[in-house]
Each structure stands twice: as C-alpha cells, then as structure tokens.
Amino acid sequence: MLSELPTGAVGDTALLSAVRSGDQGAMASLYDRYSGIIYAVALRVLRDTGAAEDILQEVFMQLWRNPALFDASRGNLAAWLAVIARNRSIDALRKRHPESDLEDCILSVEPDLAGDAERSRAMERVRGVMGEMPSPQRSALEMAYFEGMSHTEIAQKTGEPLGTVKTRIRAGLLALRKAFA
Amino acid sequence: MSTHEQFADDLALYALGVLEGEGRSAMEGHLRECPACSTELQRLRGDMSLMALSALGPKPPQRSRQRLLDAMAREPRQAQALRTRHWWSFVPWLAAATLAIIAVGFWLQNRNLRESIARLENQAAQQQAQLQRAREVVETLTASDALRITVVAANAPPQPQGKAIYVRDRSSLIFLASNMPKLPPEKAYELWLIPTSGAPIPAGVFKPDARGSAQVIEPPLPAGVEAKTFAITIEPEQGSSTPTMPVVMVGAGG
Numbered sequence: 001m002l003s004e005l006p007t008g009a010v011g012d013t014a015l016l017s018a019v020r021s022g023d024q025g026a027m028a029s030l031y032d033r034y035s036g037i038i039y040a041v042a043l044r045v046l047r048d049t050g051a052a053e054d055i056l057q058e059v060f061m062q063l064w065r066n067p068a069l070f071d072a073s074r075g076n077l078a079a080w081l082a083v084i085a086r087n088r089s090i091d092a093l094r095k096r097h098p099e100s101d102l103e104d105c106i107l108s109v110e111p112d113l114a115g116d117a118e119r120s121r122a123m124e125r126v127r128g129v130m131g132e133m134p135s136p137q138r139s140a141l142e143m144a145y146f147e148g149m150s151h152t153e154i155a156q157k158t159g160e161p162l163g164t165v166k167t168r169i170r171a172g173l174l175a176l177r178k179a180f181a
Numbered sequence: 182m183s184t185h186e187q188f189a190d191d192l193a194l195y196a197l198g199v200l201e202g203e204g205r206s207a208m209e210g211h212l213r214e215c216p217a218c219s220t221e222l223q224r225l226r227g228d229m230s231l232m233a234l235s236a237l238g239p240k241p242p243q244r245s246r247q248r249l250l251d252a253m254a255r256e257p258r259q260a261q262a263l264r265t266r267h268w269w270s271f272v273p274w275l276a277a278a279t280l281a282i283i284a285v286g287f288w289l290q291n292r293n294l295r296e297s298i299a300r301l302e303n304q305a306a307q308q309q310a311q312l313q314r315a316r317e318v319v320e321t322l323t324a325s326d327a328l329r330i331t332v333v334a335a336n337a338p339p340q341p342q343g344k345a346i347y348v349r350d351r352s353s354l355i356f357l358a359s360n361m362p363k364l365p366p367e368k369a370y371e372l373w374l375i376p377t378s379g380a381p382i383p384a385g386v387f388k389p390d391a392r393g394s395a396q397v398i399e400p401p402l403p404a405g406v407e408a409k410t411f412a413i414t415i416e417p418e419q420g421s422s423t424p425t426m427p428v429v430m431v432g433a434g435g
Contacts, residue, residue, distance in 0.1 A: 024253045031249055039241035041233045053245050060249050065256070075223070079230035086233060087198060119234075126234040145232045150199045163190070170193035173228040180231070 012077040012114050019067045027064055033114065034078055035060075038085040044146050045089035055092065059085050078113035090148035122180075129179045133172060140165050141172035188218055196225035322357065323396055341393070343430055345372070345411040352404050354384060356397040356411070361389035364415060371416040372397055373424050377409045384411065386420035 010029065018026035038059055042052035059081060063070065070080055113119045130138055136158070143149045143157070151165045158165070188211055194200035195208045212219050321327060343358040356372055364370065369388050373381040385397035413430040414421075 022257065024250065027253060028246070028250060031246060035241050035245065037233055037236075039245070040236035040238040043238045044236040049242070053241065053248070056241055056245055057249060057252065061252055061256070064249075064253050075227060075230075079227055082230045082233035083226055086229075090198065113234075122231070123234040126231050127237075130235045141232070144194070144197045144199050145229065146236075148197075148199060150201050151194055152201070166190035166194060169197070170190045173193050173196070173225055173232075176231045177224065177228045 016067050016070065016077070019064065027060070030063070030077075031060055033116075034081050037078065037082055037113075037119075041082060041085050041146075042089045045086065045093055045148075051092060052089075055085055055089050058088060076113060078119070086145065094148055125179050126176060129175055133175060136160070137168040137172050140168040144169050188215075192218060192222055193225055196222055196229055319398065322355065323398060325390070341430060343372075343411075343413060343432065345432070347374070347408050347411075349405060349407055352402045352406070354397065354400055354402060356385065356387075358387070358389065358395040358413075359393060361393045361395055363393070364388065367418050368415050369418045369420065370395070370413050370429075371420050371424070372400075373412045373414065374402065374406065374408050375410045375412055377407050381412065381424050382406065383420060383422060386416065386418075 010026075012030070012033075015026045015030050019030070035056060039052055039056050042055035043049060046052050046055070062084075063081070070077060113122055130141075133141070140154055140158070140160075143154050144151070149157070151162055151169065154160070154165045155162045160168075188208065191200055191204050191208055195205065200208060212222065339360045341358070341360045341362060343356060343361075346355045347353070354374070358370075361370065369386045371386045372384040374384045375381050382402065383400075384402060385400035387395040387397050389395040411432055412424065412428045414424040414426070414428055416425055
C-alpha cells in the first residue's frame with residue numbers, strides 16, 4: 001500500500017488514486033501532509049480548537065467520500081484544500097450555509113506543496129511577503145481572508161475609503177503571486 | 182486585464198467570497214461571458230490559497246487523526262465496498278436474475294404452446310368442416326331414399342349403367358350403378374378393377390335394390406394400382422377371387 005512508503009515519497013496524485021480505491025492508509029498520508037495547514041487556517045478564522053477540528057474532519061471526510069471532486073485541472077491539492085478549509089471556516093464563523101461547493105472551486109497556483117521542504121519554503125516566503133506589506137494593506141487582506149469581512153465592513157472598521165480597501169486587497173493578493181512567479 | 186479594469190478590484194473580493202450585493206451579481210454575470218476574467222479568478226484563488234500558509238498555529242491534536250481514521254472505518258466508500266464485496270453477496274442477485282430468465286422462458290413457451298393450440302384447433306375445425314361436407318356427399322350418394330335418375334336419349338329404353346370414380350394415389354373408389362337387372366337370390370354382381378398389367382382385382386360385391394340402383398363405396402384395394410378399366414361379372418353371392426365369364430358390363434377410364 002502507498003501509505004507504507006516513507007512520507008513525501010509518494011505524490012498527491014498517486015495518493016489520491018489509492019484513496020479512490022478505498023485505501024485508508026493513503027488518506028492518512030494526505031492528512032499527515034496537509035492537516036497542519038488546514039487546521040491552522042481553521043483555527044485562525046474560528047479561534048476555537050474544537051470548531052477547527054470539526055472543519056479539519058469535514059474537509060478530509062469530503063475528500064474521502066468523494067475523491068473525484070478533486071482533479072489536477074483544479075490546481076494542486078494543498079491549495080484546493082486550503083481554499084475549501086478557509087471558505088468552510090468563514091461559513092461557520094458567519095453562521096451561514098456553505099456558499100461554496102467543493103466541486104466549484106478551480107484555482108491556479110504555482111508552488112507545489114506536496115513535499116515537506118517545498119511546503120516549508122513556501123510558508124517562509126508567504127510570511128516574508130506578508131511581513132513586508134504595509135500594515136494597512138496586510139490588515140485589509142487578513143480581515144477579508146481570515147474574518148470574511150466585506151470591503152464595506154473593512155472600510156467601516158478602518159475608516160478607509162471603499163475604493164482604497166478594494167485596491168489594497170487586490171494588490172496584496174498580487175504581491176503573493178509575484179513572490180512565486 | 183486592462184479591458185476589464187472596472188472589474189479588477191471586485192474580482193479579488195469575489196475570489197475571497199466577500200463581494201456582496203449588486204457587485205456580486207454583476208460579477209457573476211460578467212464571469213459567464215468573460216473567459217479572461219474567469220482565468221484571472223482562478224489565479225486569484227490560487228493567490229488566496231497562499232494566504233493559508235501565513236497562518237501560524239499549533240498542529241492539530243493527535244485525536245483528530247484517530248477521529249478521521251475511525252470515521253473512515255465507519256464510512257467505507259462505495260468503491261471500497263465494491264472492492265471488498267464477497268462473491269456470495271451476488272448470489273441473491275444471480276438467483277433473482279435466473280428466476281427472471283426462467284420466468285421469461287416459461288412465458289415464451291406458454292405463448293408458443295397457445296399459438297400451437299390455436300393453430301391445431303383451426304386445422305381441426307377446417308378438417309371437421311371438410312369431413313362433414315364429405316359425409317354429406319356420401320350420404321347423398323348412398324341414401325336409400327335418394328332419387329336416382331339416369332338421363333339418356335329420349336325414347337331410348339333404360340340401359341344398365343355404372344359410374345366408377347377412382348383415385349389411384351388414395352386407392353379410393355366410388356361406384357354407382359343404375360338400371361341393373363335383378364339377379365337370382367344366390368347371385369350378385371362383382372366389380373373388378375382391371376389393371377394395366379396383371380390379373381383383375383376384386384373391387385366389391387353388390388346387389389341392386391328394387392329400382393336397380395347400387396353402389397360400392399371405398400372397397401379394400403391394394404395401394405397405387407393403375408386402372409386400365411373396370412368390369413362387372415355375375416358371381417356367387419359371396420363373390421369370387423377371379424371373374425366368372427362372361428363380363429356383363431365394362432368401361433374404359435377417362
């Protein structure tokens with residue numbers, strides 16, 4: 001079984017293929033690989049360990065129940081899981097029904113996060129970019145991403161003009177993209 | 182994106198799921214018609230996913246991993262269920278399928294039998310009708326009260342006449358006679374089939390009634406004999422195996 005190989009020796013595609021065959025060990029390997037990212041996002045959004053664990057469980061069980069939801073055309077698995085986890089966490093935070101179906105999410109992202117080393121390097125780079133951002137820009141981006149606040153809510157909270165908030169959020173995302181170009 | 186600059190900032194908000202109200206509806210309408218903005222949306226979602234890497238925090242508790250494993254064990258997926266299904270779990274389905282096939286077979290057989298019965302009943306009815314008609318013909322020919330009139334030339338005295346109808350393939354013979362002279366009680370007429378080769382064959386003994394009429398219906402004859410002619414002789418009442426001269430009546434086939 002794939003899960004018997006050393007961690008990191010098997011790609012996401014092979015693990016997903018094994019999951020499609022019902023290999024629980026392969027699913028456990030994916031959990032070991034990405035549960036840290038998903039849990040961190042959920043905990044940052046929800047600020048509650050129990051609720052973050054629920055999100056973690058929900059995301060992986062969705063993948064277990066229907067691994068065909070994800071394919072290579074949807075981007076890399078880590079990014080896809082991260083977006084799903086963040087969106088589900090925001091839905092839970094705002095006590096609203098999930099607005100994003102798993103299968104609807106298609107994304108394009110450069111770094112491959114399957115390997116432990118690549119994942120660590122990507123984390124350092126993202127944190128570096130975020131650290132270098134002007135504080136109002138980083139703050140606007142984090143309020144939108146981790147708190148699910150609309151630009152109107154952010155503008156009300158910060159006292160900034162709506163247009164400025166919009167531009168800062170977009171510019172922040174483009175800065176992250178540029179760091180991996 | 183230069184031609185879509187008016188949507189650029191809103192597209193980032195839409196990727197984050199925080200665009201609300203009319204702006205959201207307008208964006209969704211635009212995305213349906215704009216491949217370039219749809220592609221940019223995918224890239225922005227990719228950028229957004231990188232934000233997750235900025236989140237710092239503890240690792241998930243070990244119990245979460247076990248919780249997931251337990252949940253997966255309780256919820257084997259369809260693909261896995263199929264993979265581990267034992268061969269005997271298909272037995273009920275096979276049995277049901279076999280019974281269905283047998284039922285269809287019986288139904289087809291039953292339908293064929295019904296069609297055969299209907300066909301045979303139709304044939305039997307036709308044969309019954311033919312038999313009834315044949316019986317009526319024979320009864321008419323052989324009825325004792327039938328009026329038999331031989332039409333001859335005017336003013337000619339009535340002459341003894343016989344009409345033999347013979348079908349070789351069925352060895353079937355019907356002979357009708359009229360105006361036959363009365364015979365002594367110990368004598369009878371005997372009809373002979375004269376074959377194209379070989380000795381005459383007895384074809385029935387008869388005595389005319391009071392009006393000189395007589396008939397021989399289906400006498401026993403050997404199969405497939407070709408008749409050259411028929412002849413009548415006067416024989417002892419019980420008949421003879423060879424004709425006794427003279428021949429009193431004779432006729433040719435035609």
